[in-house]
Amino acid sequence: MITFPGPVSALxxxxxPADREGIARVLGLERxxxxxxxxxxxxxxxxxxxxxxxxxxxxxxxxVEARLSAAAKECLLEVPDIEPGDPVSLPVCYDPELAPDLExxxxxxxxxxxxxxxxxxxxxxxVLATGFAPGFAYLGDVDPRIAMPRLRTxxxxxxxxxxxxxxxxxxxxxxxxxxGWRLVGRVPPALFEDPVERIARxxxxxxxxxxxxxxxxxxxxxx
Numbered sequence: 001m002i003t004f005p006g007p008v009s010a011l012x013x014x015x016x017p018a019d020r021e022g023i024a025r026v027l028g029l030e031r032x033x034x035x036x037x038x039x040x041x042x043x044x045x046x047x048x049x050x051x052x053x054x055x056x057x058x059x060x061x062x063x064v065e066a067r068l069s070a071a072a073k074e075c076l077l078e079v080p081d082i083e084p085g086d087p088v089s090l091p092v093c094y095d096p097e098l099a100p101d102l103e104x105x106x107x108x109x110x111x112x113x114x115x116x117x118x119x120x121x122x123x124x125x126x127v128l129a130t131g132f133a134p135g136f137a138y139l140g141d142v143d144p145r146i147a148m149p150r151l152r153t154x155x156x157x158x159x160x161x162x163x164x165x166x167x168x169x170x171x172x173x174x175x176x177x178x179x180g181w182r183l184v185g186r187v188p189p190a191l192f193e194d195p196v197e198r199i200a201r202x203x204x205x206x207x208x209x210x211x212x213x214x215x216x217x218x219x220x221x222x223x
Contacts, residue, residue: 002068005051008059009043012050012068014076019140019168020126022048025075027205032071037064045204046129047138087124087207090172092163092185093218094120101151101182105165109146119143120163120184121210125170127202135174135198139208142168146184154180160189163210174198185210188221 001013012029016022026045033042033052040054054064094117096102106113125139132138142165150166155178158164162173164181173179174192192198202208213221 002065002072004061006053008056009051009053010061010064010068012052012072014048014050014072016048016076018047018128020128021079023126023128023204024079026050028075028079029071032074033068036067036071040064046131085206087209088201089209089211090187090191091213091217091221092121092187092210093213093215094185095215095218097215098186098218099163099183101148101165102184105146105148105182105184108148111145116146116184117212119146120165120170121212125208125210127204127206127208128169129204130199130202133174133177134195135192135201137171137202137208139170140168142170144168148182150180151182154178158183159186160192161187163187186218188218190222 003011005011014022014025014029016025026048029050030042030045033050037052039058040052042050043053044051094102094113096113102113102116106116109116123143127137128140129138130136146165147168148165157176158173158179160173160176162183163185164171164173164179164183166181171181172187
């Protein structure tokens with residue numbers, strides 16, 4: 001589906017899940033769209049959607065829609081290969097004192113806290129989108145055994161570096177603020193001090209790994 005949210009912008013939504021397959025197809029569409037529409041710029045690839053923007057001097061919505069439709073059909077024929085590069089490795093402390101939802105999630109999943117931590121940290125996650133806050137990455141897919149919905153009432157304050165789960169997605173809060181994800185661990189906040197670095201760290205299609213550390217190592221990295 002193609003819509004036009006602005007006078008010189010187009011949003012393509014592919015009929016695929018908003019997961020690893022979705023972002024792979026969107027990144028394939030991004031490559032095709034750059035060749036098919038050299039005068040526009042790709043702005044936001046996310047989940048199963050791609051937003052592009054053009055110039056008012058050369059924007060022809062009929063032509064843009066035709067070219068994007070052809071590009072989308074091409075990307076739906078097969079899942080394109082993506083080159084994620086080296087994964088971003090983040091140290092995480094799975095300590096109930098730092099992760100207020102860890103024990104509740106453990107009880108709900110009928111798993112020990114250590115097993116929840118193992119299941120969460122053993123997956124190589126794909127960046128499905130970035131947003132919500134500068135430097136926040138939506139990562140998928142969480143092992144279904146530890147997937148849990150968001151809190152009904154969000155917290156007023158979540159600490160920097162908190163690792164959360166919302167359904168089959170996980171992510172790290174890059175700055176303190178409100179949030180409703182289930183908190184299961186924490187990354188040393190010093191890793192998010194540089195605002196430029198924390199925004200550049202994640203890109204759609206990239207990968208992220210979590211590395212378990214104990215409380216002593218966490219405190220040492222916190223200084």
